[in-house]
Amino acid sequence: MRFSLNFIKEFLEVKVSAQKLASLLTMAGMEVERLEKLGGDWVFDIEVTSNRYDWLSILGIAQEAAACLNKKAKVKYPLLLKKPLLKERKIIIEDSKDCPLYIARVMRDITINRSPSWLGERVLNCGLNSINNIVDITNYSMLKWGNPLHAFDEDKIEGNIYIRRAQKEELFAGIDGKQRILQKENLVIADEKKVIALAGVMGGKNSEVDKNTKNVFIEAAIFSPLTIRRSARAAGLDTESSYRFQRRVSADCLEYACAEASKLIQDLGGGRLSGYKEAGRKPMPVRRKIAISLIQLNTFLGDNFSLGIVKSILSRLNFTVKNVSRDKIFVLVPCSRFDIKREVDIYEEFARIYGYEKIRPQIPFLVSQLRDTGYPQAGLYQFKNDLRNFLSFLGLREIITYSIEGGQDLTKLGERNAINILNPLREQENVLRSGLLLGMIKSIKYNLNRAKNNLRFFELANVYKVSEDGYQEKPCLSLAATGEGDNFFYLKGAMEEILRYLNTKAFQFKEASLTNFTHALEIIVNKKRVGFLGKLDEKIKKMFDLKENLFFAQLDVSFLMQSKEDKSYKPFSPYPVIFRDISIALRKDIKFKQIENIIRENTKGYLSGYYIVSTYQGKDLDENLTAFTLRISYQSKEKTLTSHEVDSLHGSIREKLNEAEGVILR
């Protein structure tokens, strides 16, 4: 909300500079977001938190400023003239829940003019347009008292006034010139024939005050905050008026606001009050009485305030404070402060005017017993963090991609049971992903398009899907590699490293056929499928216009966490390792697994490990063969193996391999 310092000064003596005042208000909770000099005035732009409807009026702001400056605001209340009574029309409120009170004042023989400069300035400096004397007066009153008023052209109203819900598909043209089809959510002001205003939101074009207006009908009312909220939302409108009604307006100021408006119209527009009428009943003003204990206030704030200072601060806010005992006080809350309901609200009022700054910080001794709560996510954070560190040690880069994706793209990847968003912003972000592939494809593509290749990425994020008992949300890990090198085996190796890091003993890879992938493997731990890896299918590559081969793996993080095993030191053999190489040409229809089995079965517990030293791709090689050199390492836990022992062991492996089908020793 914008307000003008000169306006405030009508009610409060302000001797400090505008900057100083802004700083005081900010530190009391009325954050001044902008301060601007405008002619001889200062304009403050403040953030009004949703609990403080009273800051939507100059008088409310003046009260707050007065509390900050330790002064009293002075307000002159206008005479409440309620005669003569309006006889020409009846005012009929359909439901008092929507509108507890409605006051009408009819002013006759007015002259529409430009506003005098002081009035125009007040309205302009508070961020509203200056229209004419009548409209400006109603806006001035709204700004000052916080109660939105509306002026109708009396001569455009036909018959009685009804405050009622809109009929189905009733039409309404607002002063903004737009035609709207109303619904039952809309509360309207209507005469016998037409809707003349969207109550508390906007006046109608058909009853607008114009340059020829002679007589005006001034409306002042209390509308239900919830009704106005729904009505404004249904109409897609957000106005100065609806903004205030939604947060509720003060019934006490209502009468003053319209009485002052009619007085001003008389003074500036030359009219006279020709009729007054009210319908409904003014809600009884409530002054809450809250008992607080000084000891409790001090233990809550962590300081040692005296009763004297507490009382003096609260009275600056117009709270009436009564002593009950040395510790207890009764606080009588001003009617305008609906937001003050219980002890803690009083603690806050005291603390913010006293100054949060002045409360000295302390460090508490904290005991956390989360472990005992059985909170389902306990431990997951640490596990994921360790995993992140480990994966970056492996040389992969962590990425973060959006959990919300376009349903069309996800469907292309065959994702099913994904959760739709009911109110998406755009079609590109309307579904919660059930896998991490799409985000990875996009990030890889983004970088390939910027001439970055040889990418190694991972992401740790949740995936979501509909399930029988509602939904399932689970943490997943994705890995991807593109570019040089044998990326399939890079990823396979990365997965082995992860499982080794987790100290998972029994894991195995199983060939699988998976959508979106060719050459796919599944990883099985304890008979559970923990994840998969594969080469992205050409079709998918084309679909997403990906220029490089992409190798992708996804693992279930909860399963990984379950398969983690505690580590303890394992003694290693002090005896030397001896290796022997063996060159093999393998027929392409025979799997390496066969060779592995032969080696494992024939090493008599002396196998220390094996790996591929080199692969051969000469022209002389039959294209049905894969040639490579395997290095087998031998070691005993009990003794130093002699070269004779190793040779005989190695020899027997050679023999067995030689007998195996499709294996040619070179």
Place this chain on the structure above:
Amino acid sequence: MEEKIKSLEKAFEEDCQKAATPKEFEFLRIKYLGRSSRLSQFFSQLPNLIPQERGIWGKRLNCLKQKMTALLANEARGPLKDEENFDLTFPSSPFQLGSRHILTTVNQKICSIFENLGFAVAEGGEIEDEWHNFTALNIPLEHPSRDVFDTFYLDIKEKNNGKYLLRSHTSPSQTRIMKIGKPPLAVISPGRVYRPDEVDATHSFMFHQIEGFAVGEDLNFAHLKGVLLHFAHKFFTPEITLRFRPHFFPFTEPSAEVDISCFVCRRKKEKGASRDTLHASRKCSVCKGKGWLEVLGCGMIHPQVLDNCEIDSKKYKGFAFGMGVERIAMLKYGIGDIRLFYENDVRFLEQFSI
């Protein structure tokens, strides 16, 4: 024989004196110790001698060989042949480094500061129900206080006719943990949150928050200040000052927004901060000349929230705070556009290796 040996020894010594570079010494090694050297010829004549002489001359030759070897080894320490022209200005080998994402690094840094104070870390789910995200936190339906929490709703049926949604803040972790845990509690809960905001340089429909809260019998507002001051000093710099500005949150009372003094322009040090804060002529690009940067929201947990979670608000008090990880990372590292976090450009990622 002795003469021949002596002459060889002499020639060797003379040559050694002349030699200077490693290359020349290598040449000498071949000349005097190589396969076709005179020394090796002498050795090959040994088997022709009678056994007695064989022993004497053998020793003599071995002595000389050792002497020559030692001398050459001493002299020829420098790089050999190819290594002589070794170009040290050649570019270094490339490393394929991994990296953590800056957001998870910042996240972990923040969490670990609180962990050291006694907080435990627990993540919550991103799909939430209205009760945990709003109702329990004192944010009633169709209330203006819910306006700041625009929320994505999900197409999943809930048994109690409520709605499932994507959490719009990390505070539902607070209500979930309080509901099943018994005080004292001190928990920090990081994670992704979602709000239907159009994406621009400072907005994103997905971002990260960290929620922290503690519940105990004698926790107070001064403790909240102390904990957050400690955090700011550890995470930013000890020179920083904090400003607790009263604010409104439905789930805390009293509530505050916390600003840190701008560590870029340090405007706070100048007297009469208010003048600078609101009317700075030369504006700092980080704090826009205000001198203060808003970093988090906090307050004492509203007693109604404690009661909603079945914690006796007469006996227990608590404090809570929440902060946006992106915002803090942007401030700390001078990152001007929130979209950089989710584009995953390697040129961005590689700047924050672990």
